[in-house]
Amino acid sequence: MNNDYLVDIQDERLSFFTPAGEVKALGGVSMYVREGEVLGIVGESGSGKSVTAYSLMGLTAHPGKLVGGDLYFNGHHINGMNEREMRKMRGNEVSIIFQDPMTSLNPVYTIGRQIREVILLHTDKNRQQANDRARELLRLVGINEPDKRLKQYPHELSGGMRQRVMIAIALACEPKLLIADEPTTALDVTIQAQILELMMDLKKQLNMSIILITHDLGVVAGMCDRIAVMYAGKVVESGTTDEIFYNPSHEYTKGLLQSVPNLNDRDHKRLVPIEGLPVDMLNPPAGCPFAPRCRSCMKICLERMPEYTQLEGAHYSACWLLDKAKFESQGKAQS
Amino acid sequence: MAKYIIKRVILAVVTVFVVATITFFLMNLVPGGPFITEKSISVQAQEALKEKFGLDKPLIVQYKNYMLSILQGDFGLSLRQRGRTVSDIIGSRFPISARLGGISMVVAVVIGVPLGSVAALNRGKWGDKVITVIATCGAAFPSFVICTVGMYIFGVHLGWLPTMGLTAPANYILPVFALSFYPMAYITRLMRSSMLDVIGQDYMRTARAKGLSQANRLFRQALRNAILPVITYVGPMLAYLLAGTFVVEKIFVIPGLGGQFVSSILNRDYTVIMGTTIFLATLVIVINALVDIAYKFIDPRVQLK
Numbered sequence: 001m002n003n004d005y006l007v008d009i010q011d012e013r014l015s016f017f018t019p020a021g022e023v024k025a026l027g028g029v030s031m032y033v034r035e036g037e038v039l040g041i042v043g044e045s046g047s048g049k050s051v052t053a054y055s056l057m058g059l060t061a062h063p064g065k066l067v068g069g070d071l072y073f074n075g076h077h078i079n080g081m082n083e084r085e086m087r088k089m090r091g092n093e094v095s096i097i098f099q100d101p102m103t104s105l106n107p108v109y110t111i112g113r114q115i116r117e118v119i120l121l122h123t124d125k126n127r128q129q130a131n132d133r134a135r136e137l138l139r140l141v142g143i144n145e146p147d148k149r150l151k152q153y154p155h156e157l158s159g160g161m162r163q164r165v166m167i168a169i170a171l172a173c174e175p176k177l178l179i180a181d182e183p184t185t186a187l188d189v190t191i192q193a194q195i196l197e198l199m200m201d202l203k204k205q206l207n208m209s210i211i212l213i214t215h216d217l218g219v220v221a222g223m224c225d226r227i228a229v230m231y232a233g234k235v236v237e238s239g240t241t242d243e244i245f246y247n248p249s250h251e252y253t254k255g256l257l258q259s260v261p262n263l264n265d266r267d268h269k270r271l272v273p274i275e276g277l278p279v280d281m282l283n284p285p286a287g288c289p290f291a292p293r294c295r296s297c298m299k300i301c302l303e304r305m306p307e308y309t310q311l312e313g314a315h316y317s318a319c320w321l322l323d324k325a326k327f328e329s330q331g332k333a334q335s
Numbered sequence: 336m337a338k339y340i341i342k343r344v345i346l347a348v349v350t351v352f353v354v355a356t357i358t359f360f361l362m363n364l365v366p367g368g369p370f371i372t373e374k375s376i377s378v379q380a381q382e383a384l385k386e387k388f389g390l391d392k393p394l395i396v397q398y399k400n401y402m403l404s405i406l407q408g409d410f411g412l413s414l415r416q417r418g419r420t421v422s423d424i425i426g427s428r429f430p431i432s433a434r435l436g437g438i439s440m441v442v443a444v445v446i447g448v449p450l451g452s453v454a455a456l457n458r459g460k461w462g463d464k465v466i467t468v469i470a471t472c473g474a475a476f477p478s479f480v481i482c483t484v485g486m487y488i489f490g491v492h493l494g495w496l497p498t499m500g501l502t503a504p505a506n507y508i509l510p511v512f513a514l515s516f517y518p519m520a521y522i523t524r525l526m527r528s529s530m531l532d533v534i535g536q537d538y539m540r541t542a543r544a545k546g547l548s549q550a551n552r553l554f555r556q557a558l559r560n561a562i563l564p565v566i567t568y569v570g571p572m573l574a575y576l577l578a579g580t581f582v583v584e585k586i587f588v589i590p591g592l593g594g595q596f597v598s599s600i601l602n603r604d605y606t607v608i609m610g611t612t613i614f615l616a617t618l619v620i621v622i623n624a625l626v627d628i629a630y631k632f633i634d635p636r637v638q639l640k
Contacts, residue, residue, distance in 0.1 A: 090546035103537040153635040
């Protein structure tokens with residue numbers, strides 16, 4: 001593993017063994033996160049964004065199974081850890097915020113209890129100290145009247161408030177890494193901005209890293225240092241936010257960016273959707289998974305998966321078009 | 336809370352009044368009477384008895400008299416068991432039925448809840464299948480079949496257990512088994528499906544992401560949510576079991592309220608029928624109220640209105 005990286009995922013392969021057959025949810029995913037960095041994982045539903053992040057916490061749901069690759073996090077080799085070791089890590093070194101705050105809190109226990117629970121589990125604090133810490137956390141995530149809130153039940157709070165509570169729970173033990181799995185999808189737009197701002201604020205205060213899973217490119221642009229674009233269980237392009245937005249090189253990334261509405265656009269351009277449907281993961285194509293929907297599809301795209309091409313610095317993309325370009329430029333230089 | 340309880344009490348009084356009224360008139364619609372028996376009693380004697388108990392008066396007057404006397408807490412004398420008051424009969428029979436029924440309910444919950452949870456956690460595996468078969472049997476076998484088969488195997492064939500009366504603790508085993516099998520099976524099935532539902536909830540994933548152990552997730556996080564449907568079922572079932580069941584009491588020769596109630600109906604023992612009906616109606620109402628309040632304590636989302 002690379003010691004500079006807090007998270008280092010190398011060639012992760014993960015399959016779901018369903019009655020219908022093996023679904024290769026992740027087919028060789030590699031990505032890394034440095035300390036204090038925000039990595040955005042973008043892609044449509046079923047592209048493997050959440051599966052990648054969950055496997056880092058050992059939260060892969062049955063019947064999913066890691067079948068290859070290496071996952072490193074904060075000095076741990078995740079592959080070799082047993083459930084006990086994983087439990088010590090979860091909620092402590094790495095935390096997660098889920099998509100739907102309405103259902104992610106246990107309805108029969110008070111907010112206070114649900115925050116204290118994780119503090120009591122991972123630290124030596126006693127009940128009173130845990131309660132003080134819970135109050136402090138609620139203040140940190142911008143909830144007023146924390147003493148009152150601690151005694152309330154989830155159904156007595158609004159969605160935005162509950163997501164703040166989820167964040168408080170996630171941050172209770174000052175994790176090195178926060179995984180945010182579409183943290184704002186279920187919230188209305190004004191609350192979305194508040195929650196994202198809060199996350200960025202806390203990231204700076206606590207110097208943690210964030211993996212932000214989303215399909216909202218607007219969110220990614222504002223928050224992330226680097227982006228990994230996923231399609232059909234593969235990272236098709238990765239690079240810094242600027243590289244991805246200003247110099248997208250994979251046809252899928254280009255398609256994604258063209259389908260985002262732009263408010264500053266005066267000439268009312270039509271949005272360009274990506275035609276077709278995501279691939280059937282039970283029977284993935286032999287070549288590039290995006291090939292059937294790609295406007296520049298070539299013969300080779302249908303036959304073989306392209307290798308990654310390094311464009312500049314850490315900007316990588318897996319597309320035959322780039323390979324061809326590289327090949328041609330090399331050819332010219334030689335002649 | 337105080338307002339809620341007052342409201343429930345008023346509602347209970349109205350309900351009992353309606354139940355008593357309906358029972359009174361229905362009971363009198365049924366042909367026959369308390370003094371018509373296989374031993375022929377002379378017409379004069381019958382008339383004299385009717386006059387003594389006020390049964391010679393018009394029905395509406397009888398109704399008025401009865402209602403006035405129960406308002407004073409007097410449920411009258413039994414028409415068939417000479418010299419015994421209705422309160423006395425219920426007071427001597429109910430504790431027997433209640434103890435047996437109470438034990439059966441506890442057994443059903445103590446076995447059914449873990450069994451259902453285990454089935455849910457092992458969904459699709461052989462443990463789940465075995466439990467599902469047992470639960471289906473419990474729901475399908477009528478209690479008299481369980482009584483007689485149990486009696487034959489353990490009482491007659493093996494001679495391990497007594498088959499009648501309730502004199503020693505061992506006497507309870509067969510009747511409790513017969514009484515608790517059905518509710519146990521039902522609770523197992525309820526628990527299995529609600530546990531499956533709860534396990535799939537987002538907050539269970541949150542619990543795992545917090546690093547909580549499996550035991551904690553099951554007992555602290557899931558159980559309290561999953562047990563709610565069981566509580567709903569336990570209320571009416573408990574009332575049913577406490578009241579005593581005719582079949583089981585008859586087979587094991589147990590002098591409980593269930594057998595008493597049925598024979599009072601057959602005998603047209605009007606005062607006992609009325610007294611028992613009012614008593615059982617009150618029992619059901621009280622237990623239902625307690626269940627509603629228990630619900631509030633288990634699930635804070637429930638509003639008592």
